[in-house]
Amino acid sequence: MKLLVCISKAPDTTSKIAFTDNNTKFDENGVQYIVNPYDEWYALVRALELVEAKGGTVTTITVGTSADDATIRKALAIGANDAVRIDTEAKDAYYVAKQIAEYAKDKGYDIVLTGKETINYNGAQIGGMIAELLDMPYVSLAEKLDVDGDTAKLERDVLGGTEVVEVKLPFALSAAKGMAEQRIPNMRGIMAARKKPLQVVPPVDVEPLTEVISYEMPPAKSACKYIDPDNMDELVELLHNEAKVI
Amino acid sequence: MSVLVFVESKHGKVSKAGFQAVTYGSKIGEVTAVTFGDVDPSVLGEYGAKKVLLHKGLKEANDQQSTRLVVEAVKETGADIIVFSKDQAGKAIASRVSAALEAGLASGAIALPVTDNGFVVKTNVFSGKAFANVKIKTDKKIISLIPNSFPAEKVGGTAEIVEVSYDLGEAGVKVLELKTQGEGVPLPEAEIVVSGGRGLKGPENWWMIEDLAKTLGAATACSRPVADIGWRPHHEHVGQTGLAIRPNLYIAAGISGAIQHLAGVNGSKTIVVINTDPEAPFFKAADYGVVGDAFEVLPKLNEAVKKFKANQ
Ligand SMILES: Cc1cc2nc3c(=O)[nH]c(=O)nc-3n(C[C@H](O)[C@H](O)[C@H](O)COP(=O)(O)OP(=O)(O)OC[C@H]3O[C@@H](n4cnc5c(N)ncnc54)[C@H](O)[C@@H]3O)c2cc1C
Numbered sequence: 001m002k003l004l005v006c007i008s009k010a011p012d013t014t015s016k017i018a019f020t021d022n023n024t025k026f027d028e029n030g031v032q033y034i035v036n037p038y039d040e041w042y043a044l045v046r047a048l049e050l051v052e053a054k055g056g057t058v059t060t061i062t063v064g065t066s067a068d069d070a071t072i073r074k075a076l077a078i079g080a081n082d083a084v085r086i087d088t089e090a091k092d093a094y095y096v097a098k099q100i101a102e103y104a105k106d107k108g109y110d111i112v113l114t115g116k117e118t119i120n121y122n123g124a125q126i127g128g129m130i131a132e133l134l135d136m137p138y139v140s141l142a143e144k145l146d147v148d149g150d151t152a153k154l155e156r157d158v159l160g161g162t163e164v165v166e167v168k169l170p171f172a173l174s175a176a177k178g179m180a181e182q183r184i185p186n187m188r189g190i191m192a193a194r195k196k197p198l199q200v201v202p203p204v205d206v207e208p209l210t211e212v213i214s215y216e217m218p219p220a221k222s223a224c225k226y227i228d229p230d231n232m233d234e235l236v237e238l239l240h241n242e243a244k245v246i
Numbered sequence: 247m248s249v250l251v252f253v254e255s256k257h258g259k260v261s262k263a264g265f266q267a268v269t270y271g272s273k274i275g276e277v278t279a280v281t282f283g284d285v286d287p288s289v290l291g292e293y294g295a296k297k298v299l300l301h302k303g304l305k306e307a308n309d310q311q312s313t314r315l316v317v318e319a320v321k322e323t324g325a326d327i328i329v330f331s332k333d334q335a336g337k338a339i340a341s342r343v344s345a346a347l348e349a350g351l352a353s354g355a356i357a358l359p360v361t362d363n364g365f366v367v368k369t370n371v372f373s374g375k376a377f378a379n380v381k382i383k384t385d386k387k388i389i390s391l392i393p394n395s396f397p398a399e400k401v402g403g404t405a406e407i408v409e410v411s412y413d414l415g416e417a418g419v420k421v422l423e424l425k426t427q428g429e430g431v432p433l434p435e436a437e438i439v440v441s442g443g444r445g446l447k448g449p450e451n452w453w454m455i456e457d458l459a460k461t462l463g464a465a466t467a468c469s470r471p472v473a474d475i476g477w478r479p480h481h482e483h484v485g486q487t488g489l490a491i492r493p494n495l496y497i498a499a500g501i502s503g504a505i506q507h508l509a510g511v512n513g514s515k516t517i518v519v520i521n522t523d524p525e526a527p528f529f530k531a532a533d534y535g536v537v538g539d540a541f542e543v544l545p546k547l548n549e550a551v552k553k554f555k556a557n558q
Contacts, residue, residue, distance in 0.1 A: 160427060224534065232549070240554065
């Protein structure tokens with residue numbers, strides 16, 4: 001099996017969110033980048049489990065600059081065989097998806113895995129766009145994945161429940177919680193990762209379809225009103241008359 | 247401006263998030279809704295749709311076929327703007343349609359577009375910790391709207407219903423089985439959510455959460471460690487690595503309010519926090535706080551709500 005896992009970096013979940021340049025840029029000051037948790041914990045680890053059980057290779061692909069190499073090495077340390085970086089700044093979701101689709105289109109990948117979203121942009125767009133560009137079926141929000149020959153069986157999150165679905169290879173998916181357990185890379189993995197191939201390829205020409213023109217912080221919350229634990233009638237009254245939510 | 251709104255249907259009903267998307271669309275222009283399955287979509291007229299395209303042949307929101315459905319409907323209506331609800335199906339289909347039409351997608355909208363300098367949509371980013379103003383640069387524009395960020399409004403119109411029978415091609419994904427989460431309100435659609443954390447000590451104490459949820463007609467949720475230890479099912483996990491929700495009322499008991507938890511719930515209109523520790527970070531994000539033991543406060547709150555409901 002030939003698996004391609006899309007890997008993105010994301011600011012650590014405890015990062016302070018702030019913006020610079022007149023609120024047009026994310027303030028990277030003091031921000032630590034991690035591998036986007038959905039890409040790492042679920043997509044990558046499940047891909048590794050599958051090739052460990054059935055043979056094959058796991059390649060990671062990232063659209064980014066050399067600033068992304070640390071997160072790519074982390075993915076290699078966890079166990080991916082090799083990595084590809086398309087050497088350009090990620091401009092918007094379509095731009096990224098198109099770069100990946102152009103790279104992947106004639107390479108015969110059986111499954112293209114993405115995380116369900118990045119924790120910074122929460123777009124949940126890349127997987128579906130890649131699937132459309134490669135004309136593949138797409139299983140979004142997959143929580144389980146098993147492969148038997150040329151057929152995969154998955155469970156995915158749908159409105160009000162979980163769907164069990166079947167799909168023929170090749171296809172694309174977005175991985176959500178439940179698919180695998182996080183793996184901590186060991187020293188051997190980290191050493192080995194340094195020697196694994198990281199291929200840097202030039203981007204293709206793509207016009208982004210969208211652009212972030214500015215960022216905003218949500219309005220500050222007014223101070224919390226404290227209610228005596230023995231006076232729940234007051235809380236109910238406030239929820240009804242003041243907040244108007246019950 | 248011609249607006250096309252995709253509305254999912256399930257179990258013979260169009261989805262509630264679809265009503266919100268139709269109302270949202272009707273504030274931008276004239277809405278044609280497109281839906282599928284064995285449903286009576288006339289209710290969409292009440293929310294402002296002038297026309298509904300109904301594809302009875304499509305039975306489920308299969309993303310490849312739904313994408314073809316929307317693409318065909320765009321051709322037929324000449325729509326400039328396409329609106330999806332950013333729920334499970336909408337996420338997949340909106341992104342496919344964006345690639346198919348090479349039309350820019352503003353994912354996770356929480357407000358109407360602003361058009362005085364191009365076409366700009368405010369979206370949720372950083373799991374709700376910030377907003378991004380996204381400019382869509384293509385002629386056709388796609389917006390996916392976060393459920394519960396825009397209230398559905400009944401305007402009492404009627405929609406012309408047109409059956410369509412476009413060729414939707416193959417369904418690459420075959421659905422074998424649907425496991426429902428049982429009765430109760432699905433969490434992403436819930437207007438009220440009662441949520442518990444590690445402070446509740448064990449799954450055997452969840453009746454306090456469930457009783458209050460039942461009285462309020464609410465859905466139940468939990469913090470991540472609670473789902474990880476298996477006290478509660480994974481689909482109840484809210485936060486940065488779980489579900490992001492925006493109910494009108496979020497009641498959190500025994501949850502510390504870690505930044506990753508807040509990320510998934512800080513879009514809630516009103517937040518009530520019940521915690522024994524007055525220093526718990528959650529109080530900073532709360533509208534109403536109760537410093538007290540959840541084991542005493544939750545049953546008391548349940549009684550107070552019951553009393554209130556009885557007097558309504
Ligand atoms: C990358 C990453 C992603 C994460 N994603 C998420 C996420 O999506 N969602 C999420 O929830 N967490 C997430 N976390 C975990 C998060 O950091 C916290 O550890 C978690 O939210 C804490 O859960 P808790 O509040 O239930 O438990 P605790 O932090 O243990 O808090 C329990 C609280 O209960 C209170 N308490 C104790 N007894 C009582 C009582 N009798 N009555 C009332 N209150 C009581 C305590 O004072 C305390 O505040 C993530 C962490 C990381 C590193």
